[in-house]
Amino acid sequence: xxxxxxxxxxxHQVAWVFDLNKCIGCxxxxxxxxxxxxxGDEGSEHMWxxxxxxxxxxxTPKDWESMGGGYSNGELQLGKLPTAEEFGGGWDYNYDEVxxxxxxxxxxxxxIAGSKTWGPNWDEDEGGGEWPNAYFFYLPRLCNHCTxxxxxxxxxxxxxxxxxxxxxxxxNEDVCEGNQLCxxxxxxxxxxxxxxxxxxxxxxxxxxxxxxxxAPACVRQCPGRAAFVGFIDDExxxxxxxxxxxxxxxxxxxxxxxxxxxxxxxxxxxAPLNPDGSANENADRIPPQYLESLFGKDVHGALANLKxxxxxxxxxxxxEVMDAxxxxxxxxxxGPFSKDPAELVWK
Ligand code: SF4
Ligand code: SF4
Numbered sequence: 001x002x003x004x005x006x007x008x009x010x011x012h013q014v015a016w017v018f019d020l021n022k023c024i025g026c027x028x029x030x031x032x033x034x035x036x037x038x039x040g041d042e043g044s045e046h047m048w049x050x051x052x053x054x055x056x057x058x059x060t061p062k063d064w065e066s067m068g069g070g071y072s073n074g075e076l077q078l079g080k081l082p083t084a085e086e087f088g089g090g091w092d093y094n095y096d097e098v099x100x101x102x103x104x105x106x107x108x109x110x111x112i113a114g115s116k117t118w119g120p121n122w123d124e125d126e127g128g129g130e131w132p133n134a135y136f137f138y139l140p141r142l143c144n145h146c147t148x149x150x151x152x153x154x155x156x157x158x159x160x161x162x163x164x165x166x167x168x169x170x171x172n173e174d175v176c177e178g179n180q181l182c183x184x185x186x187x188x189x190x191x192x193x194x195x196x197x198x199x200x201x202x203x204x205x206x207x208x209x210x211x212x213x214x215a216p217a218c219v220r221q222c223p224g225r226a227a228f229v230g231f232i233d234d235e236x237x238x239x240x241x242x243x244x245x246x247x248x249x250x251x252x253x254x255x256x257x258x259x260x261x262x263x264x265x266x267x268x269x270x271a272p273l274n275p276d277g278s279a280n281e282n283a284d285r286i287p288p289q290y291l292e293s294l295f296g297k298d299v300h301g302a303l304a305n306l307k308x309x310x311x312x313x314x315x316x317x318x319x320e321v322m323d324a325x326x327x328x329x330x331x332x333x334x335g336p337f338s339k340d341p342a343e344l345v346w347k
Contacts, residue, residue, distance in 0.1 A: 009147075010147075010163060011167075012167060013166070013167035013232045014205060014231060014261065015232035015239045016216075016219065016227065016239070016263065017264070017265065018139075018226055018263075018264050019226045019249075020139065020264050020265055020266060021265060021267055021325075023052070024138070024223075025125075028221050030120075032217040033142075033203070036217045043194035044194055045089075046089050047192040047201065048120050049190070049192075049202060050141070050142045050203065050218045051141050051142075052138050052141070053120075053121065053124075053141065054121075054123055054125050054127060054138060054139075055128075056128040056136070057123040057126060057136075058122075058123055059139075061082035061086035061087045061118075062086045062088065062122075064082065064188070065253070067079045067187075069185045069186050069256070070187030076153050078181065079186075081183055081184050082183070085116070087120075087192070088116050088117070088118030088122060089116045089120070090119060091115030091119070092111070093109050093110065093111060093112065094110055128290070129286075132273050135285050135286045139252075141262075142190065142203045142218060142262060143169065143186075143191075143202045144252075144258065144260030144262045145168050145169050145205055145260075146169065147258070148257065149169045150257075151169065151183070151202075152169060154185030155181060155182050156179065156181060158175065159171050159173075159177070159182075160182060167261065169202075170205075170207060176200060177198075183200055186202075187258060190203065208346075209341065212339060212341075212344055213336065215335075215337035219334065220341070222333075228242065228333045229334060230334075230335025231335065232244075232261060237336075238324055238332065238333070239335065242263070246321045247298075247301060247302060247305055248309070250264060250266065250295045250296065251263050251295070253294065253295075255296060266299050266306070267291075268286075268307070288300060288303070310322065
């Protein structure tokens with residue numbers, strides 16, 4: 001395997017936390033990112049660096065969790081390269097025929113031939129479980145700016161770097177040769193290919209904003225107050241406290257071995273119903289095994305910690321954790337990146 005074999009470290013590490021109990025799946029983060037970084041840029045039409053999928057679901061690209069990559073026993077793995085069809089995209093309807101075709105009620109809206117068979121949010125709100133105990137939740141996903149970034153090690157020409165000052169994994173597009181080994185090695189399948197330019201591309205962590213003390217667009221624009229950002233190595237930061245001190249946030253698929261820097265407060269759900277319609281307070285609506293398959297064994301501790309803090313609040317006791325998650329002051333979610341982008345002079 002022709003890779004550069006290099007690992008990289010950083011002095012500081014920007015990290016994200018998404019509270020899955022507060023994410024409402026509105027896609028504001030996805031759209032904020034799209035509009036800011038890849039709208040109207042030829043070759044990036046299909047790119048959604050930020051995506052929010054419904055779980056359980058096949059996600060974006062379709063069935064990405066079965067595509068491989070990351071590390072196994074410390075060895076770099078090259079997985080599958082997602083196809084354009086697996087990434088999917090929008091599709092068109094027969095608007096002209098229905099609205100201007102003069103056929104009245106004899107025709108109805110339908111997808112036109114040649115439309116995509118999958119899209120970034122194809123299985124939205126389908127979820128899992130059986131009525132009346134169905135469940136679903138939303139999972140915002142972006143590049144994890146991993147501590148052990150397999151994309152970086154896989155690149156044979158050294159186009160990817162992990163920045164010392166913030167740990168963001170960035171690409172030098174002048175060096176990138178578009179061989180897509182990075183995309184094969186990324187287990188989260190968060191790298192896209194820009195065919196006209198012949199380069200791979202992924203989330204840049206909004207580094208021009210980070211450098212000016214402005215939070216990434218996905219965090220700042222989140223109306224659900226579900227997203228947090230900060231330096232994970234800063235012990236006073238909310239991201240550090242949520243992950244390392246209070247232990248209520250866990251990474252997605254830690255078994256992939258890349259040490260991701262996006263963390264999730266796992267979802268709770270109402271108690272499932274017994275056949276007579278009463279609530280079964282001793283059972284979980286979302287199967288804990290399912291959550292373990294996503295977030296690893298630590299998810300059980302995170303859920304227990306979360307439930308204990310919730311119980312405190314319900315008893316009228318103080319809970320620093322719940323107060324942090326409720327986020328009375330939305331700017332508290334932005335850590336050291338609380339500057340208003342509208343007040344800055346961008347050059
Ligand atoms: S903007 Fe916030 S609430 Fe909306 S989908 Fe994204 S993370 Fe969830
Ligand atoms: S999520 Fe993928 S693209 Fe992003 S740093 Fe990790 S391995 Fe690289």
